Amino acid sequence: MSNTPVRTRFAPSPTGFLHLGGARTALFAWAFARHHGGTFVLRIEDTDLERSTPEAVEAILQGMAWLGLDADEGPFYQMQRMDRYREVVAQMLEAGTAYRCYSTPEEVEAMREAARAAGRKPRYDGTWRPEPGKTLPAVPEGRQPVIRFKNPLEGVTAWNDLVKGPISIDNGELDDLIIARPDGTPTYNFCVVVDDWDMRITHVLRGDDHVNNTPRQINILRALGGELPEYGHVPMILGPDGEKLSKRHGAVNLMEYDVQGYLPEAMVNYLARLGWSHGDDELFTRAQLVEWFDTRSLSKSASQWDPKKLNWVNAHYIKQADDAWLANHVSPRVAALGGDPQAVDLVAVIGLLKDRAETLAQLAEGALLFCGPAREAPAELVAQHLTEDARAALRDFAAQAAAGDWTREALSAALKAVMAARGLKMPQVAIPLRVAVTGQTQTPAIDAVLAILGRDVVLARLGKI
CATH class of the missing domain: 1.10.8 (Helicase, Ruva Protein; domain 3)
Incomplete structure (x- = not known):
C-alpha cells in the first residue's frame, strides 16, 4: 500500500432497507478503514428519485448505528451535489471527453438490434461521437440530448482486484456511457466517480454485482485526471439452500434482527466471518476484527447464510453479557x-x-x-402428576420450606428431606412441584425457580393443590 491515508466509503442507495449484504459491505469498508487508521465515509446515493425514500434513508442510518459502524464523514447526499455534477459534465464537454448525443432511445435500441443480428455485442454505435474528419448529423430541432462519455475505443481496462485478483475488460466491449439525461440529471456511474474523486476515496469495497461498473468508472476517472482507488468486489451471500439470499432466508431489514433479539456485537461477529476469516477463529471482538482485518483474507467464493450458526454466535454473546x-x-x-x-x-x-x-x-x-x-396447569398434567401421593409430598415440602430461610440452598435441602422421608426420587417430587407452581413440567432448576418467585407466591400456589 502507498503512504496515502486510507479512505473507504459505504454508498447505499435508499431504495429499501439496509439488508444483510449491504451491512456486510459496510462492515468490511469500516473495518478496513479502522485497521489502517483511515477515514470511513458514508454516502447516500439518492439520485433514483422514483424509488428513494426518506424512510429508507432512516433505515440505513438506524442499521449503521445499531451495528456501531460510525462514519467519520457524512452522510453525504448526492441530491445535494447536483451543481457539482453539472459543473464536471460541463468541464468534460469542454475537454472533449464527453459529447452530446441526440439519438432517441428507440434509435439506440434499433442500433443494438442491428448489432445482435450481425452477431456483434449490442451497443450504441457512436452516431454522435465526434471524431477527426467525421461529419455529424444535423441536430434534430427541439430534441434534448443526453451527454455521453467518450470511452476509449482501443486497449483494455485492467485492475488488480483486492478480492478477485487481476481483472481485464476490453474497451471495445464498452459503449459510450450516458452520464447525464436529457433533463440534465447525472447518472449513477458518473455520480459515483465524481464522489469518489472529490472525497479522495482510496479503497472501494463493494459487492461483486458492481464488477461490470468498474471499468466504466475507471475510464471516466482517468478522463478527469483523478487518481484511481483500489477496488475489491466481495461475492454475494447465498441462502442455506445455495440460492440467492431472499426474504424467506432472512434477507429482511437488518433491524428485524434487533426486534428478534440478536445482539449487534454478535451480528458484527457473524457478518464478518461470512466471507472473511482469521485462521480458525469463529468468535472475536470488534477490536480483534479491526486488528486482524485484511482484504487478502476475504473469500473469493460466495458465502452461505446459516441461521443456526448466527444463533450459536448470539448465544455466546448472551452468555458473556x-x-x-x-x-x-x-x-x-x-x-x-x-x-x-x-x-x-x-x-x-x-x-x-x-x-x-x-x-x-x-x-x-x-x-x-x-x-x-400464574399459569394454570392443563388438566391432563394435573391428572398425570398431581396424584394423592404427590400432593402429600408437596404439602410436606410447603411446611418445611415455610419454616426455613427462603434461599435456593434451603429450598434444595427441604426438597431432599421430603424425598428421604418418603423414599422418593427427585423427578417424583420436582415434576409435580413444577406443575403445581408453574403449570408446566420443564423449567430451570426448581430450587432456583422457587427462590426467585418468592415465598408468598410459591406458598400461595401450593396452598391450592
Whole structure:
C-alpha cells in the first residue's frame, strides 16, 4: 500500500432497507478503514428519485448505528451535489471527453438490434461521437440530448482486484456511457466517480454485482485526471439452500434482527466471518476484527447464510453479557409480552435463563415464568402428576420450606428431606412441584425457580393443590 491515508466509503442507495449484504459491505469498508487508521465515509446515493425514500434513508442510518459502524464523514447526499455534477459534465464537454448525443432511445435500441443480428455485442454505435474528419448529423430541432462519455475505443481496462485478483475488460466491449439525461440529471456511474474523486476515496469495497461498473468508472476517472482507488468486489451471500439470499432466508431489514433479539456485537461477529476469516477463529471482538482485518483474507467464493450458526454466535454473546445489562434490554420485551419486569428480581431471572437462550426474545419469553400471570396447569398434567401421593409430598415440602430461610440452598435441602422421608426420587417430587407452581413440567432448576418467585407466591400456589 502507498503512504496515502486510507479512505473507504459505504454508498447505499435508499431504495429499501439496509439488508444483510449491504451491512456486510459496510462492515468490511469500516473495518478496513479502522485497521489502517483511515477515514470511513458514508454516502447516500439518492439520485433514483422514483424509488428513494426518506424512510429508507432512516433505515440505513438506524442499521449503521445499531451495528456501531460510525462514519467519520457524512452522510453525504448526492441530491445535494447536483451543481457539482453539472459543473464536471460541463468541464468534460469542454475537454472533449464527453459529447452530446441526440439519438432517441428507440434509435439506440434499433442500433443494438442491428448489432445482435450481425452477431456483434449490442451497443450504441457512436452516431454522435465526434471524431477527426467525421461529419455529424444535423441536430434534430427541439430534441434534448443526453451527454455521453467518450470511452476509449482501443486497449483494455485492467485492475488488480483486492478480492478477485487481476481483472481485464476490453474497451471495445464498452459503449459510450450516458452520464447525464436529457433533463440534465447525472447518472449513477458518473455520480459515483465524481464522489469518489472529490472525497479522495482510496479503497472501494463493494459487492461483486458492481464488477461490470468498474471499468466504466475507471475510464471516466482517468478522463478527469483523478487518481484511481483500489477496488475489491466481495461475492454475494447465498441462502442455506445455495440460492440467492431472499426474504424467506432472512434477507429482511437488518433491524428485524434487533426486534428478534440478536445482539449487534454478535451480528458484527457473524457478518464478518461470512466471507472473511482469521485462521480458525469463529468468535472475536470488534477490536480483534479491526486488528486482524485484511482484504487478502476475504473469500473469493460466495458465502452461505446459516441461521443456526448466527444463533450459536448470539448465544455466546448472551452468555458473556453482564446480567444487569441483559436485564435492562430484556425488560421492555417482557413488558411488551404482557409481563411485569418489576415483579421479581429480573437480574436474577436473567442469570438463571441466559445459558439456555439464543436470543433476547427467548430470554423475555422465559422470564414470563416469573414476571407473567400464574399459569394454570392443563388438566391432563394435573391428572398425570398431581396424584394423592404427590400432593402429600408437596404439602410436606410447603411446611418445611415455610419454616426455613427462603434461599435456593434451603429450598434444595427441604426438597431432599421430603424425598428421604418418603423414599422418593427427585423427578417424583420436582415434576409435580413444577406443575403445581408453574403449570408446566420443564423449567430451570426448581430450587432456583422457587427462590426467585418468592415465598408468598410459591406458598400461595401450593396452598391450592
